[in-house]
Amino acid sequence: MTDLTRSLLxxxxxxxxxxxxxxxxxxxxxxxxxxxxxxxYNEFGNKETLVRAVALDKTDQFLAAVRDRLASAEDPxxxxxxxxxxxxxxxxxxxxxxxxxxxxxxEDMLPLVTTRGHEILTASATVFASHLTTHWPDVPEDxxxxxxxxxxxxxISHLLTPSGDAPAAVVAVTRALLA
Amino acid sequence: MTDLTRSLLxxxxxxxxxxxxxxxxxxxxxxxxxxxxxxxYNEFGNKETLVRAVALDKTDQFLAAVRDRLASAEDPxxxxxxxxxxxxxxxxxxxxxxxxxxxxxxEDMLPLVTTRGHEILTASATVFASHLTTHWPDVPEDxxxxxxxxxxxxxISHLLTPSGDAPAAVVAVTRALLA
DNA sequence: GTCTTTACAAAATCGAGCCTTGTGTAAAGC
DNA sequence: GCTTTACACAAGGCTCGATTTTGTAAAGAC
Numbered sequence: 135m136t137d138l139t140r141s142l143l144x145x146x147x148x149x150x151x152x153x154x155x156x157x158x159x160x161x162x163x164x165x166x167x168x169x170x171x172x173x174x175y176n177e178f179g180n181k182e183t184l185v186r187a188v189a190l191d192k193t194d195q196f197l198a199a200v201r202d203r204l205a206s207a208e209d210p211x212x213x214x215x216x217x218x219x220x221x222x223x224x225x226x227x228x229x230x231x232x233x234x235x236x237x238x239x240x241e242d243m244l245p246l247v248t249t250r251g252h253e254i255l256t257a258s259a260t261v262f263a264s265h266l267t268t269h270w271p272d273v274p275e276d277x278x279x280x281x282x283x284x285x286x287x288x289x290i291s292h293l294l295t296p297s298g299d300a301p302a303a304v305v306a307v308t309r310a311l312l313a
Numbered sequence: 314m315t316d317l318t319r320s321l322l323x324x325x326x327x328x329x330x331x332x333x334x335x336x337x338x339x340x341x342x343x344x345x346x347x348x349x350x351x352x353x354y355n356e357f358g359n360k361e362t363l364v365r366a367v368a369l370d371k372t373d374q375f376l377a378a379v380r381d382r383l384a385s386a387e388d389p390x391x392x393x394x395x396x397x398x399x400x401x402x403x404x405x406x407x408x409x410x411x412x413x414x415x416x417x418x419x420e421d422m423l424p425l426v427t428t429r430g431h432e433i434l435t436a437s438a439t440v441f442a443s444h445l446t447t448h449w450p451d452v453p454e455d456x457x458x459x460x461x462x463x464x465x466x467x468x469i470s471h472l473l474t475p476s477g478d479a480p481a482a483v484v485a486v487t488r489a490l491l492a
Numbered sequence: 493g494t495c496t497t498t499a500c501a502a503a504a505t506c507g508a509g510c511c512t513t514g515t516g517t518a519a520a521g522c
Numbered sequence: 523g524c525t526t527t528a529c530a531c532a533a534g535g536c537t538c539g540a541t542t543t544t545g546t547a548a549a550g551a552c
Contacts, residue, residue, distance in 0.1 A: 138523090159514065170525050175516065251474040277492070284489040287470040288463065295430040297462065310463040313456070313492055317495095338543070349496050354545065496551070505542070513534075522525075 141167045142177055146188050151230045154242025155185050189246040192234050193254065196224065197261050204262070210269035211312075217265075218289065218307055222300035225293050236294045258286040285311055320346045321356055325367050330409045333421025334364050368425040371413050372433065375403065376440050383441070389448035390491075396444075397468065397486055401479035404472050415473045437465045464490055 145166035149158050160181060164171040178184040203217035225232045233243040235254060263282035266273050273281055288310055292303040324345035328337050339360060343350040357363040382396040404411045412422040414433060442461035445452050452460055467489055471482040 160516090161514080171515095172517095172526080173524060176524080180516070181514095252476070255474055255476075280485065280488055281492070283476065283485070284467065287467055291466040291470050295434055297431070297434075306459065306462070309459055313460070339545090340543080350544095351497080351546095352495060355495080359545070360543095494552090496549105498549085499547085501544105501546085503542105503544070506540085508539095509537090511534105511536080513532105515530105515532075517530085518528085520525105520527085522523105 138167075138169070138173070139177060142169070142174060142184075143188055143191050146184055147192065147230055150185065150188055150243075151228070154239070155246065156242055158185065160184075185246065188230075189234050189250070192231055193257065196231050196235070197257060199224070200258075201261050201265070204265040204269070210265070213265070213269060214311075215304065215308060218304040219300075221289055222293070222303050226300060232293060236290055238294065255283070255286060255290075259283045262286060281311065317346075317348070317352070318356060321348075321353060321363075322367055322370050325363055326371065326409055329364065329367055329422075330407070333418070334425065335421060337364070339363075364425065367409075368413050368429070371410050372436065375410050375414070376437060378403070379437075380440050380444070383444040383448070389444070392444070392448060393490075394483065394487060397483040398479075400468055401472070401482050405479060411472060415469060417473070434462070434465060434469075438462045441465060460490065 142163060146158065146163045149162055149166065158181070160174050161171050163184070164174045167174075174184070178187060199220060200217050203220045204213045206216050207213045225235065229239070230243075230246075233239050234246050234250075235258075237243075237251065259279070259282040262285050263278050266278050266282060285307065288307045289303075292307060296303055297306065321342060325337065325342045328341055328345065337360070339353050340350050342363070343353045346353075353363070357366060378399060379396050382399045383392045385395050386392045404414065408418070409422075409425075412418050413425050413429075414437075416422075416430065438458070438461040441464050442457050445457050445461060464486065467486045468482075471486060475482055476485065
């Protein structure tokens, strides 16, 4: 990825978080990145593609960070905990990430969510299943997929409709998984 | 509940499912129920109250039916299965019920969903927790709440973003709970 | 007494026309 | 490879009546 692409994605992400996809203007993306509007078109073709690229980028960054947290500790349980803490703090901190994963603010963020719900779900579940494979041999192979999907579904559910604060959500998901 | 109230709720529910809350007209509710528009106002005061009453009614009907299924068999596992089958067939059959529980079609159904997510969650979890208490003594008391909430969250998650068809969702939720 | 009919004010919605803004494309220049 | 300028065109607002719908009120019918 070129520096230009990177700065355009960052600029677009910031504006997207502030004004929604409806209120996003290509001129503003260009100005914020210090380039001309035409350059944005050379790079992404059109607005829809740009918005989708931001969503893709956010997803990748977020899942990479989750993967890091999962692998951050020797003890797999500790890794799981670190990952869950990250998921909830980050999703509450960054409204754009939250929108991508939960479909919140469907009003402003429609293009981020449309039909990608299932895609996001399986991508996230794959990350988690891979962690189970390498760090959690107790989980039998034939249950790995289900456990991973359940973890992701529960996490997303707690993002969408929280029962309590972020730490409470971490506890709830973790305990549910360890049943 | 009077017969009048009942038929007004049914008429409103049908029209709501067909045209959304935005396209719902009080005259049509009246006509469909065979009464005058004024009678609708005498009964519900205004449109917003009527729509909320329909949502409340749908919730009650649905949870009562779930409760029946849970208690339908001697074997608690069989009851759980029957309830899950009902949840998924019914939610896919009746778009209005699905909207109430998942917030789908937020466009047309806004008043049904607004801020009621948590309320619906706890109401449903309570129904399930009560089933655990009476039919499933294996679950220790201090885990009952968590198990119930997890069951509901997973079910709603599968309604919102299905991995497969309805039977597959039933299997996924059931197996996740029995882990 | 409960529901209907009729009447009416206030608010929301709609459609047409117009103007402004933003998108997307193209070409010439640095 | 990026900028500047220019332009066609579609989308979004805005205004202004006309219409529809909401919500209230009163008088009458079963």
